[in-house]
Amino acid sequence: MLRLKFSFLFLILSATIWAQSEAQIESDEVKRVGTHINCQCGACTENVNCMMSAGQCHFCKPARTQIFKMQREGMSDAQIVQAFIAEYGEKIFRHDPNSYFWVVPYISLGVGAIAILLILRRVRGHHPPLKPAVAGGPPVDDDPTLARYRDAIEKDTAKLD
């Protein structure tokens, strides 16, 4: 544990030096780890999803650089997160979403699909007589000449196969 703390301290120091060069390290890999770490700047306490992956504050930006540095040292995602937990405590850790995240949208999708299927089931075997209001089926052209022209094209189109 002590060794881990020393190595963590070393990383913080090197990261601080790195941060002073105003590095702009933003990558999917860094963000992937950053989403599991809660912002600790103290300014976004009202904010429920202030993840370090997106924050622009004095905590998040150097911390992202720190993660970048740790990744370059060869540390895995879990090791990096553990290093942050060791420094700040469990409160810094953000969990993966639970199964509700998946279940609820897909259940709603399923309920919608069932509703549509029930509507469509009513249709099967029940074809009410049709009574065209003006003329059946296809759209009606206002101009009779154009209507004839369109009909000719539709006949030609029907022969294409």
Next chain:
Amino acid sequence: MENVGALALLLAFCISLYAIVASVAGRLGNKPFLTLSGERAVLAVWLLISTAAGILIYSLMTGDMRMAYVASHTNRAMPKFYKFAAWWGGQEGSLLFWSWILSTYGAVVVLTGRGKHRMLMPWVVAILSSVQIFFLTLNAFVVSPFQVLALDRVVTSVPDGMGLNPLLQYWAMVIHPPMLYLGYVGFAVPFAFAMASLISKAPGDSWIHTTRRWTIVTWLFQGTGIMLGSAWAYHVLGWGGYWMWDPVENASLLPWLAATAFLHSVMMQEKKGMMKVWNMVLIAATFFLCIYGTFLTRSGIISSVHAFAESPIGKYFVGFLAIGIAATVWLILDRLDYLKSEAELESVVSRESSFLFNNLILLASCFAVLWGTMFPVLSEKFSTEKISLDAVWFNRLMVPIGLFLLFLTGVGPLFAWRRTSMESLRKNFQWPGIGMLVVVAALYAGGMRYPYSIISLGLCFFVLATIFMEFFRGSRAINEKTNVGLIPAMIELTHRNTRRYGGYLVHMGMVLMFIGWSGHPFNQTAIGEVNKGDTMRVGSYLLKVADLTQGETSDYQWDTAILEVSKNGKSLGILEPTRRFYKIAQQGTAEVALRTRLNEDLYINYAARVGDKATLQAYVFPLVTWIWVGVVVLIGGTFVCLVPSKVARSYPRTEVVGIAKTNAPVKV
């Protein structure tokens, strides 16, 4: 001068109130002079808000550092272009911008609707003015842009301002917010017409015909705004992301998805007299999701790189949403008798049922995005567990839904209205289906092992093939009839039914975007510290650091890495990624170097420099350009939809005996 601006907003607030009273009293009391007076009040409100906006813009451009808003969002070194953009760069200014766009839309509605829609217009004016009052309340009483800096009750000024966030100083970011706002605010108009139609118990679909173009234009603004934001993220943030499922990105996507569902289902009402209640629900949902999105961005309940600072306006939005949704639900329930369907579904395999599934998927996407956005909030509320929810999780949830939507994009338009025969199904889908299977097999045989990418590219082929077949069949018929070439025949075909063929082009744009997204799993990344004269490799590219230069302007310091790029031994020229450090904001930004081709982008971010050593982040993004090509095609297709068709068409309702006559009696 700031007092004049504040006074103009107060007057606009009062006159908006008058517009509501005059319109409603004029309509109920049958007094045309009052309704006319209400319409003129809308024009007066526009004039007053324009005056306030003009004063704010003048203060921004001249650098009036007595004003808190100017000092917070500009500095003297900023180019004029960005000083103007600071109007919507902060909370107070952007809310004034919201109000100004709404008042402009209101004025356009009044001016273009003069003499038309006599029954609807008073209610339209009242509803738009109600929304206007809400925003003017914020402008005038809660977050005024005309506050001045004061010390011991004496007005004072600062020598220079804080400047606009350097990340926002990018051309796409200047256009992106106005586009989004034009979309967000624009949906208030079809919503107002829909509610006016309900209040006045107006028969038929006149509100839909009146607002069809308006809805499409607004949808286009919203979509363009979203994609400009995406382009900004890709080009500015330095890591090549174009969509992160950030809460604020999601907030803009929600109304767009609901509006897309509305634009599809509204065709059912126009052509078949069906889904009338559903369309009311969809347009109301679209409007309230716009307000909800604005609330998300500004209340501070969620964190985002795009969000404004925390402010006290959240509770006002909650109140407005609660009252608005309650009133809308009551109105729809009260008018259910007037919204009865004029027809029934006749077949499972028909255009109508495909629209139902289309709506289901779009609404499911909308709900999934909303659920995901609010999930951390709900989770912490009910389990006190902090949740990590990033793009990876959203992609897992949304990609299957998106692929099904892509499938429907190909299938839906080829089903016939009422019934589709097996012969027609075979004719339309046989060759695209076979082609899709061949593409999938070829991709797998070629070594591709990402299932979603394989399915996506296969479906893209399928949808493109069906679209091309539609264009080809129609234009060949014209070509044989008139002996014109295929291309002119295709143009003629499109011109005859712009809505249908423009719609196909919009679908084509979406397909091209899916092609771009399909390349994501094949991204390649390399991060390296490279000495001057040394090289690093990313994919098949070799990058040699030829030089590292630096300098400064009045606004920022810059560092540029001059890179010689080659691929397979062949020189491709020089790329110059730059990083800037803005002096006043004390913030760095990336000016990435990009080599764009249709097959892949080479993307380089100059992340840091230590002595003669540069830290470079280099990426190869396959197919990403197709996203932007798709956006252009989508915009073009939408414009085609807006062009009037050469052949005027009217669609007779196919009436199912015994249904149409059960409609509620019309009372006007």
